[in-house]
Every structure is written in structure tokens, then in C-alpha cells.
Amino acid sequence: MRVVLVWLAALSIPTMVMMAPLEATAHPRMSATSGAPCTTCHYNSDGGGMRTEIGWDIQKHTGLIEHDRTRISLLDNRTTNRVVDWMAVGADVRAMRVRATDGPPPTVGDDGDLVLNLPSQRIFPMQAQPYVWIDPIDQISLYGSYAISDQLFDGELCAVTYSGQACGQAYMKASFSPRLPSLQAGVFRPSTGIRHDDHTMVTYLQDPSFGLSTVQPPNYAEFGVQASYQPRYWIKVEAGGYRSDQLASAIDDNLMGTTVVEGSDPAYLGRVTYYPRFDFGPERSFFGWVGASVYGAGDYRNDQGFVGMGWLDRGAVMMEVSHLDFGSDAQRRTINASTTGAVQVSEWFVPHVRVEQSIARGDNSDEDRRRAATAGFQFYPVPFVKIQPEYRLVQYHNPGDERAGWSMGQYYVQLHLFY
Amino acid sequence: MSSDSEAMSRRSAIKAIAVLSVCPLIQSCEFVNHDGLESELEATGFSLDDPDFEDLTSVGGTACFALGAVEVLLVRTSEQEVLAFNRICPHNSLSMGPCDSGAQAAQWDEQEEMLVCQWHQSGFDRNGEVVQQPTVGSVDEPLQVYPVEFDAETGEGIVFLPE
Incomplete structure (x- = not known):
């Protein structure tokens, strides 16, 4: 059984990389290197997804070939993605060149050795997700997004590949005064930890040996209400209550040996973030965030701690630790940790590296471990277009897997068009 | 000023092309290590x-x-x-x-x-x-x-x- 899980893990890495529809990937280093909260550039309170007027305008001027040299006259007089005063629209479209899902299964060579076969590289559509933001009155806003399936013409309307993914988001946000908490209600992602929207990361893994076992995949969203209060620029407190349908769907009861979350269990969130900043003179400003969140439902609870520190327009280092406890019946815990470093060589060229580890512990686990190291860069050739190649090494330490050194290495590249 | 900025853009473009040209080389580093997973074949x-x-x-x-x-x-x-x-x-x-x-x-x-x-x-x-x-x-x-x-x-x- 362990060997099959090794195969699964080895071969599911490209699978999961490729097939994840994403709510526009959040880049937390952007907040750390600018000293601005995510909401400066994104409508979502924890980043990702549709951009605000500021975010849109910044991206209009981000690219190796800047907008005024692209000769795209369509955007010349445009300073925002609002189509009318009270409504803005946007969209993300993504494709990826990666190992295909329908790769050959493991085979046995003539010499009797097991042969693990990498699927061939191919270009794969990942996401087509339109957004809309409406301001019916100053104090209330409505947001909606929808992940359109690439099987749309085969009758599949929504891009849901993995358990826990929602078709999109639809919520109302009310903010009556800066001195009062803002409220968010509807279907959205609870603000747990740092938002990455990258489910190749180990942050929410429930089993290190099983690559597809992410508790909160990209586009994870629940129906609920969340309050956010930031009385001073340096402190933010969030609390929320939600349904747990997607969480119940994502947590693998077979793996746990018991039902961990019933869809009817209420989910809860608490999150505190401290935003320190240090100014040592011109171009020597440092920003950061230090925070913790707790999120759970039923027997599941995820305690997360996160730290980020950025140097204005230079780079950032971010660390996050998650402790996923699946309850006394499941007798299983998973501890996931990641550290990411990014250097802003230019606004249009940002290399990054990331190291990660996931460890499963408890009576109902085999002390499985996974380590990964990823290096790549974000390259913006022209505004609103990003190319992101990455190379990833993965190492498994599982009972039954005696492989020494790295278990696999893989290269892939993502093309992201957004507006 | 204009020529400086053009020269800068040219240098930037060359850098970008140099970086991107590394990508195909990295592909040759792809692998799956199956040492230690060999099977003994017997019915x-x-x-x-x-x-x-x-x-x-x-x-x-x-x-x-x-x-x-x-x-x-x-x-x-x-x-x-x-x-x-x-x-x-x-x-x-x-x-x-x-x-x-x-x-x-x-x-x-x-x-x-x-x-x-x-x-x-x-x-x-x-x-x-x-x-x-x-x-x-x-x-x-x-x-x-x-x-x-x-x-x-x-x-x-x-x-x-x-x-």
C-alpha cells in the first residue's frame, strides 16, 4: 500500500499542479515589499482575485515593455477597470505547460526493476475566471467571481476538480465607518493564515504521502459571515462563522478512519495580525506581518502562525507553520511548514525560492514526511501578462519508500493573463 | 534621457531573454528516482x-x-x-x-x-x-x-x- 501511495505522490505532483483552477494566485510578498495591506490592491480582504483601481493601475505600469511602449491604445486613457462608476469587471485566464495527467502508470522493466514514468509535457488550460465588483451604495459592495470549466461545452459549467473547491465567490462587504469592524457575508474564503492559492504548497496537506490531499485547495470557499477590525494600521483582528460543506468534502474520511467534519458542523475563525514597520531612512523601510489564526469545524482544527518581513521594493521573506489536528477519533495530526524568499530585481522580474516540509503524526498515520524545494521567478513581459517558470524537487520519507535523495524533480511554466 | 532609458530597456530585455533561455536546460533536470523501489518479479x-x-x-x-x-x-x-x-x-x-x-x-x-x-x-x-x-x-x-x-x-x- 505504501508503494502505491509513493506512486500517487510522485505522479500526483504534476497532476495537482496542472489541474488546479485558481482564484488569481495571491502574492503575499507584494504586501510585504510595499508595506500596504492586501486590500490596497485586491478586493478580497486577504488578497488574490480581482484588483482594485490602485492594483489595476500598478499592474498597468508593470512590465518589461511598459504600457506606453506596447502601442496598445485600448488602455491609453484607462486608469481603472471600472466600466461605470459603480461597477468594475476583471478576469484571469491561465494556462500551464506541465507533465500531462494521462501519463503512463508505473511499469516493470525487462530487468525486473520498477520504472516510474513521467508523463510528457503539454500545455493545459487552468483557469478562466471573470470577476465583477458592484458598489450599490458607498457603504456596501458586492463581489462575484466564477471559475468557468474548460469542459463548458460538454455540459460541465463549473471548474471543480478537487474536493473543497467552490465554483467561485459571491459576497457582500459592508463598511460603515473606519472605526467600526467591516462585515463580509456570503460565499468566500475564510481568512486563514497567509493566502497563497497554490495547492502544490504543503500548507494545508492532510497527508504528505498523498499529493491531492489539500484541505483548502484554491477556490476553497464557505458560506459565512466574517468581521474584520483594524482600529490602527498595525493591528487587525478577524473573526467569522461559516458552514463547513467544502471542508467536510475536502477532508478525507477514509484516510482519517472516521468522519472528522460533518457538513452541518459550524466552522469558526479567529485571526490576529500585527503589522510592524521600521523606517531607517530613504529606501530603508521594512514592513512585515506577524500573525496567527485558528480555523476549525467538528473535530478539525488548524492552528497557523505566520511571519513576513519585506524590504521596500527589494524583497521579502515569509514563513508559515500549520498544525492540522483531525481530532481524537482520527488520532492524526499534520504539521506543515514553508519558508519563501523573493527578491524584487525589478518590478517585472522577481525570482523566488521556497522550502517546505510536511509531517504526519499520530496513531492513524505512518510518520510520513515530504520535503520540497522550489525555485522560479515571476516575469511580466508586458502589463497584465505574467510568465512564471518553476523547478521543484520533492523528497518523500515514507515507510516502504527507501529512495535516497530527492524523489523527483520537475519543471513547469505558467502563463497568466489578467485584467 | 531617452537613449538612457532605451539602453536600459535593451539591457533589461537581454537579461530577460538570458533568464528565460535557461528554462529548457532545466527541463533536462527532470527525473523520478526509483532507486530502492525495485520489485522482485515472481508470480x-x-x-x-x-x-x-x-x-x-x-x-x-x-x-x-x-x-x-x-x-x-x-x-x-x-x-x-x-x-x-x-x-x-x-x-x-x-x-x-x-x-x-x-x-x-x-x-x-x-x-x-x-x-x-x-x-x-x-x-x-x-x-x-x-x-x-x-x-x-x-x-x-x-x-x-x-x-x-x-x-x-x-x-x-x-x-x-x-x-
């Missing part, structure tokens, strides 16, 4: 008297079976027959075995005579050929099938790996 028998295989006593029953490192799914397709498939569905490389944690057991459709993977409903005939496409994406690769000798009277069988 291994099974018996319906064994509790691990008792589900095969009825038609449609399935059981897991390992030959060295190769994981096999056994399916009782008729009174007289047991088939052996690779347990990894070639659609998404997910396990179809009833014995693996996190897996969804494949089911044998007697009427259509096909094995249906419960992850995305991919269907394979007795030779492993794809006869039903999955509900998500598509699958072209056949499912690997292993020869089986099965004696319904004694309930004993042997599975062979292909040469």
Missing part, C-alpha cells in the same frame, strides 16, 4: 479461503494484491474468472484499490463488462482498453492487465507479471 498465488481475498467469492468482488512493488487490483468478473489490473488509474494516476487509504474502489460493471474507476468514472474493458471516458478530462492510456490462472472449484489462483 504469487491467492486463495479465496484467505480473508484478504474473501470478497472475490462473489461476482463483482474486488481485492488488493501485491507482487513485489507492483500493486494489483483483482476483480471477480464471473463465476469462472478473476482478472488482475494495475491499481493505478491511467487517467489521473489515482488508486482504484479498496485497500488503500484515500482510494475509491473501482467497480466491475457486469452488463457492460468494464471496470469503472470511481474517481472520475473512467471505464476499462477486460483488456484494459478505455471504453468510457472520465467525467473530467480524458484518458488515452490503457490500464495495465496481468494474466491470471484461476480455478473456481478450488478457489485458488495465480497472477503473473508480463515478461
